[in-house]
Amino acid sequence: MAKDQTTRICCIGAGYVGTCTSAVLAYKNPSVRITVVDTSEAKIGAWRSRSFPISEPCLQEILKQVVERLAFSTDIEAAINAADLIFICVDTPTVTKGTGEGFALDTSAVVACVAKIVEVSTSDKIIVPCGTADQLRKLITQKNTKGLNFEVLSNPEFLAEGTAIHDLLHPDRVIIGAENTPKGSNAAARLVSLYQAWIPSDRIKTTNTWSSELGKLAANAMLAQRISSINSLTAICESVGADIQDISQIVGLDHRIGPHMLQASIGFGGSCFEKDIRCLVYLAESLGFRHIARYWMADLEMNDFQKASQTERITSLLGPLASSKLTIAVLGFSFKAGTTDVRSTPVLTIVRDLVGRGHKVKIFDPKAKKEDIQETLCKANLGRERAIVSLNAMQACDGAHVIAIATAWDEFRTRPGLRRMDWKSIADGMQQPRLMFDGCNVVDAKYLEGLGMKVLELGRKQAML
Ligand SMILES: NC(=O)c1ccc[n+]([C@@H]2O[C@H](COP(=O)([O-])OP(=O)(O)OC[C@H]3O[C@@H](n4cnc5c(N)ncnc54)[C@H](O)[C@@H]3O)[C@@H](O)[C@H]2O)c1
Ligand SMILES: O=c1ccn([C@@H]2O[C@H](COP(=O)(O)OP(=O)(O)O[C@H]3O[C@H](CO)[C@@H](O)[C@H](O)[C@H]3O)[C@@H](O)[C@H]2O)c(=O)[nH]1
Secondary structure, three states: OOOOOOEEEEEEOOOHHHHHHHHHHHHHOOOEEEEEEOOOHHHHHHHHOOOOOOOOOOHHHHHHHOOOOEEEEOOHHHHHHHOOEEEEOOOOOEOOOOOOOOOOEOOHHHHHHHHHHHHHOOOOEEEEOOOOHHHHHHHHHHHOOOOOOEEEOEOOOOOOOOOHHHHHHOOOOEEEEOOOOHHHHHHHHHHHHHHOOOOOHHHEEEEOHHHHHHHHHHHHHHHHHHHHHHHHOHHHHHHHOOOHHHHHHHHHOOOOOOOOOOOOOOOOOOOOHHHHHHHHHHHHHHOOOHHHHHHHHHHHHHHHHHHHHHHHHHHHHHHHHHHOOOEEEEEOOOOOOOOOOOOOOOHHHHHHHHHHOOOEEEEEOOOOOHHHHHHHHHHOOOOOOOEEEOOOHHHHHOOOOEEEEOOOOHHHOOOOOOOOOOHHHHHHHOOOOOEEEEOOOOOOHHHHHHOOOEEEEOOOOOOOO
């Protein structure tokens, strides 16, 4: 710690986790000074000019309050050198080529950060990476020729997008993994003291690094598993005439199970669940536990099945009409409601499958940026003539044979008091058979049927058209 008792923190990575975590740490600890750095000048420029690259409730307000103590910069070396504690919050996608392809975590950005830290540091540092701490310790041992002390801690983040600030302010737990050495314990104690500024001690757990890292993977894998479990029941409900929402409630009312993460969906998305399960599968495989790897892999296979089966259900219901070129409006593109993030969105599977069957798709999302949607479509080779991004729901639905609600945005709800869109005009502007596929169970089927639509709901039986 610096002589003036100020803790100087450098956070590498100005994305969701880096910025939100830094904002809350600064907000709750008046004695810290944080510099958030990134290689992306555009991103740092956006944060500085207050045209925020991400949208999270309350983030803007908190950043305003810590403006004196939290800076954004592209001068990574200077920020590293000035810091006692360095958080690495860069992206760690799944490896796309070579060893571990499709499964292992690509830690190259984390490794680059650690190499930079070791290269430019002139004093001891505590490093909190997002990646395997073990691998980084080995790297530091190889590169540390100056005899400095680098302690590597594991501090997995459990925030969910859309509720990031709330999750950081009221976490279920904070996990800090450290080496079981006096220096490791001291470093962990330093980080604990920062969190103790607002989190009760019984919610801060210190453990060894492997428990911390595996605990994070396990939490995500089990959350995803609950979603796959409920999703696996949607097709059964549709066949036998049960109601998936009732099933979620019946299951969730058991206090041993609880109600969370049991909302049936078109499949889970986002940048974490699939990546972390793949990482767990890779870990199990590399330890020789093939049955365990297969067990977790089944979760992803179920998710892929759920994503792919929605288009099949819509088109099978259309009968012979399905072979004509239809116009289909897809409402919602972000990977879940409450975030503008379109990374790994499950909606892409539906769009890709519909376009693949020759239909024209018009997409509207009330919050996601048009450029981000277009970039995602472009990366998936979905040309603009087949998948168009519309400026509003009315434009997307105009002339559509089918509307598919794919993200549970409040904008799409139809119940009185919650209704924001002019559903009568939307229904009037559609072409027969005026089919509404509600992949999020947000509409009132009776209301839309009263407007002349036929409604197909996820996890509910539907008669043929
Ligand atoms: N997004 C979430 O909800 C969430 C939640 C918990 C944990 N995580 C984990 O946290 C980490 C960060 O995730 P995120 O969603 O904030 O990522 P992000 O993509 O939003 O941000 C990562 C940032 O790191 C920057 N970067 C990459 N390499 C760099 C380098 N060498 N030097 C400086 N900057 C560099 C990128 O430019 C980018 O701005 C990942 O490991 C992720 O798995 C994410
Ligand atoms: O009942 C549910 C809940 C979620 N989902 C879907 O699951 C995905 C992930 O949702 P959520 O967990 O809310 O979002 P993330 O921001 O991806 O957060 C997860 O991933 C983060 C990154 O690791 C963790 O920190 C969080 O704890 C963990 O919830 C989304 O596609 C949701 O639509 C469902 O289908 N049904």
